[in-house]
Amino acid sequence: MKCYQKSIKLRPYPRGFHIITDVIINEFPQLESIETGILNIFIQHTSAGLTINENADPTVRKDFETFINDIIPETYSKFIHDYEGPDDMPAHLKSSIFGSSLQIPIGHGKLMLGTWQGIYLCEFRNHGGPRKLILTAMGL
Amino acid sequence: MKCYQKSIKLRPYPRGFHIITDVIINEFPQLESIETGILNIFIQHTSAGLTINENADPTVRKDFETFINDIIPETYSKFIHDYEGPDDMPAHLKSSIFGSSLQIPIGHGKLMLGTWQGIYLCEFRNHGGPRKLILTAMGL
Amino acid sequence: MKCYQKSIKLRPYPRGFHIITDVIINEFPQLESIETGILNIFIQHTSAGLTINENADPTVRKDFETFINDIIPETYSKFIHDYEGPDDMPAHLKSSIFGSSLQIPIGHGKLMLGTWQGIYLCEFRNHGGPRKLILTAMGL
Numbered sequence: 001m002k003c004y005q006k007s008i009k010l011r012p013y014p015r016g017f018h019i020i021t022d023v024i025i026n027e028f029p030q031l032e033s034i035e036t037g038i039l040n041i042f043i044q045h046t047s048a049g050l051t052i053n054e055n056a057d058p059t060v061r062k063d064f065e066t067f068i069n070d071i072i073p074e075t076y077s078k079f080i081h082d083y084e085g086p087d088d089m090p091a092h093l094k095s096s097i098f099g100s101s102l103q104i105p106i107g108h109g110k111l112m113l114g115t116w117q118g119i120y121l122c123e124f125r126n127h128g129g130p131r132k133l134i135l136t137a138m139g140l
Numbered sequence: 141m142k143c144y145q146k147s148i149k150l151r152p153y154p155r156g157f158h159i160i161t162d163v164i165i166n167e168f169p170q171l172e173s174i175e176t177g178i179l180n181i182f183i184q185h186t187s188a189g190l191t192i193n194e195n196a197d198p199t200v201r202k203d204f205e206t207f208i209n210d211i212i213p214e215t216y217s218k219f220i221h222d223y224e225g226p227d228d229m230p231a232h233l234k235s236s237i238f239g240s241s242l243q244i245p246i247g248h249g250k251l252m253l254g255t256w257q258g259i260y261l262c263e264f265r266n267h268g269g270p271r272k273l274i275l276t277a278m279g280l
Numbered sequence: 281m282k283c284y285q286k287s288i289k290l291r292p293y294p295r296g297f298h299i300i301t302d303v304i305i306n307e308f309p310q311l312e313s314i315e316t317g318i319l320n321i322f323i324q325h326t327s328a329g330l331t332i333n334e335n336a337d338p339t340v341r342k343d344f345e346t347f348i349n350d351i352i353p354e355t356y357s358k359f360i361h362d363y364e365g366p367d368d369m370p371a372h373l374k375s376s377i378f379g380s381s382l383q384i385p386i387g388h389g390k391l392m393l394g395t396w397q398g399i400y401l402c403e404f405r406n407h408g409g410p411r412k413l414i415l416t417a418m419g420l
Contacts (some may be wrong), residue, residue, distance in 0.1 A: 036145045037169040044394030046333045054186045063218070063219050078347070092343075093344065095333065096400075100380060103180050103241045105145060105276045134387075194372055202360055203361050204372075206358050243322070245414040247414075255416050279283050280281070
């Protein structure tokens with residue numbers, strides 16, 4: 001049984017949804033030595049998230065940003081936790097709704113993503129800075 | 141350590157929420173040989189999802205469909221990504237909100253679901269077709 | 281390869297979001313013997329959930345409760361499934377949106393949570409009672 005783990009720091013991304021599939025694969029060549037298993041990607045932050053969605057048309061990522069800002073608005077008047085700026089409390093909520101980890105099956109040394117699936121970093125802060133991820137791969 | 145993996149194709153389901161617990165268990169008898177471990181179910185699509193919820197009263201699944209269509213409406217006027225039809229962009233958003241994988245503990249060869257828990261396929265497209273799942277079970 | 285599993289019952293928590301990081305760690309000392317791996321936490325209920333979010337300022341948890349009640353209101357008139365009380369159907373939806381499991385990397389016998397991350401029990405019922413969790417840790 002194999003178990004690999006690596007901590008990586010992403011470059012700072014602007015607020016929005018960003019495809020990081022290639023970053024993950026390039027940072028973690030140990031994946032190739034796993035015949036059958038699971039990759040866990042974990043983000044160590046509470047104002048950013050991870051999700052899987054369409055990897056082709058960039059308008060999907062734009063629509064994600066537009067819609068999620070409308071449904072969890074910075075102008076929501078009942079937030080008490082506001083001293084870190086109006087983008088902070090919405091970022092916490094978005095982080096929990098999208099989630100802080102992904103689990104992707106590994107087969108023959110490759111991520112078994114569907115044809116149209118890509119890994120998204122969801123940056124919910126205006127200036128989130130470099131985000132830390134833990135990559136853990138387990139299998140045979 | 142054991143690690144089993146199987147790719148399965150579901151029959152086409154109509155738009156809505158559908159219990160597929162028995163399909164998973166029947167397709168993956170290898171589960172029975174794992175004393176302690178985890179099952180990962182991964183859907184290789186960006187307009188459908190997976191979740192766990194109540195397995196008894198079918199009105200729960202109807203209420204899921206009604207509510208989620210109201211909160212992520214096809215009539216939302218700001219979507220740019222609309223050339224695959226009005227059900228497409230809402231489907232992408234719903235997929236990320238519900239998620240594309242489930243992790244369920246295995247004990248004594250069985251899924252350790254609670255009494256009222258069932259595995260839902262969330263079909264967000266009007267004509268999603270047959271959906272592909274990857275089942276991966278790891279443990280002792 | 282190591283694989284530990286434990287079923288625990290939480291004390292009843294009031295409706296709202298509650299940090300249970302210490303409960304998990306104290307109930308599962310086997311974590312310390314895993315050098316590299318993953319902890320899975322699974323809740324065996326469909327009207328409560330688990331998430332990771334900020335562990336410091338309690339106003340974040342209050343804002344979670346306020347916001348989620350506004351966006352999935354008990355007064356939503358189209359719910360059919362209402363015979364278990366007005367807090368029931370919203371609880372099912374919230375449970376699927378937040379999710380029923382967490383996966384957290386383990387390094388050197390410790391959970392690799394970020395500085396500000398805590399594990400939340402999301403209690404969505406008015407009187408949810410004691411909730412059952414399954415803890416499963418796997419790794420080397």
